[in-house]
Amino acid sequence: MLKHGSDLSGTIVKSNRPIAVYSGGDVTIPITSSELDSILSQLLPVEHWDTKFIVPPLYPRSDYFIRIYTFHPNTSVTIRNETHYKTQNLTRGHFLEELLGNGPVVVNSSQPVSVVQYAFGENHDSSSHGDPIMMVIPGIHQFSSDYLFPTKTEHNDMKHYVAVVIKNNSLSGLQLDGQMLVDKIFPVHFSEEDYVVVVQELRGYFHKLTHVDQTIKFGALVYGFGYNLGYGFPAGFEFTDIGR
Structure with a gap:
């Protein structure tokens, strides 16, 4: 275990054998919060990083922030949504952090990067x-x-969601547990291609997300919030290799 009192972001881990790397910490988000919470996620190896991302909103939360991590030198990163446009050059091992609203955001980069999304803690917004x-x-x-x-269901006050990123012309064939997704739809008009984000509240323990056309590919993130609880x-x- 590698531990430090400061931020370990940008640390490079190498191995001559397959390994899994987890990162996280005990944090206050936002920093003004009085609550100390733990966050943790398994990281993707560099070869599975990418150059284009659509980050979904964390409905019903009012905002979120992202970090974009680089491995290659001289990486140009662009962040764009309906109200925000930013381009910045990053060097190897550095990151860009950006606070965003309650809609989707598109991230493009000149070389593969890793994008991580963070939700704020209790009492940050009206939810x-x-x-x-x-x-x-x-x-x-x-x-x-x-x-x-699966979804985490042992707490009665938890609400669970799946956010799906898919091309608009493929939306009608998307199915969750055999039913169409009809909850919240967020257009991504500012993308080079016509994508949408669909956020559906979940009920039950296990779920299957499919498309009637098995050649259609889409992204999916699962998350939930409750009193003093959160997961995602x-x-x-x-696992397409494009990062190196």
Whole structure:
């Protein structure tokens, strides 16, 4: 275990054998919060990083922030949503942190990067529910055609969601447990391609997310909030090698 009193972001881990790397910490998000919470996520190896991401909103939360981590030198990163546009050059091992609103955001980069999404803690916004969470965002090339995933259900006040990123012309064939997704739809008009984000509240223990056309690929993130509780994870990855 590598431990430090400061931020370990940008640390490079190498191994001559396959390993899994987890990162996180005990944090206050926002820093002015009086609550200390733990966040943790398994990280993607560099070869599975990507150059294009669509980050979904964490509905019903009012905002979130992202960090974009680089491995390659001289990486140009662009962040864009309906009200925000920013381009910045990053060097190897550095990161860019950006606070965003309650809509989707598109991240493009000149070389593969890793994008991580963070939710704020309890009482940050009017929803008043939910501890901080940390989720590694799958890039467009890591989208898959079907997902199986559980939800955390032992707490009665928890609300659970799945956020799906899919091309608009493929939306009608998307199915959750055999039914169409009809909850919240967020257009991504500022993307080079016509994507949408669909956020659906979940009920039950295990779920299957599919498309009637098995060649259609889409991204999915699962998350939930409750009193002093929060969790989030990507539903899966295609594990396409493009990062090196």
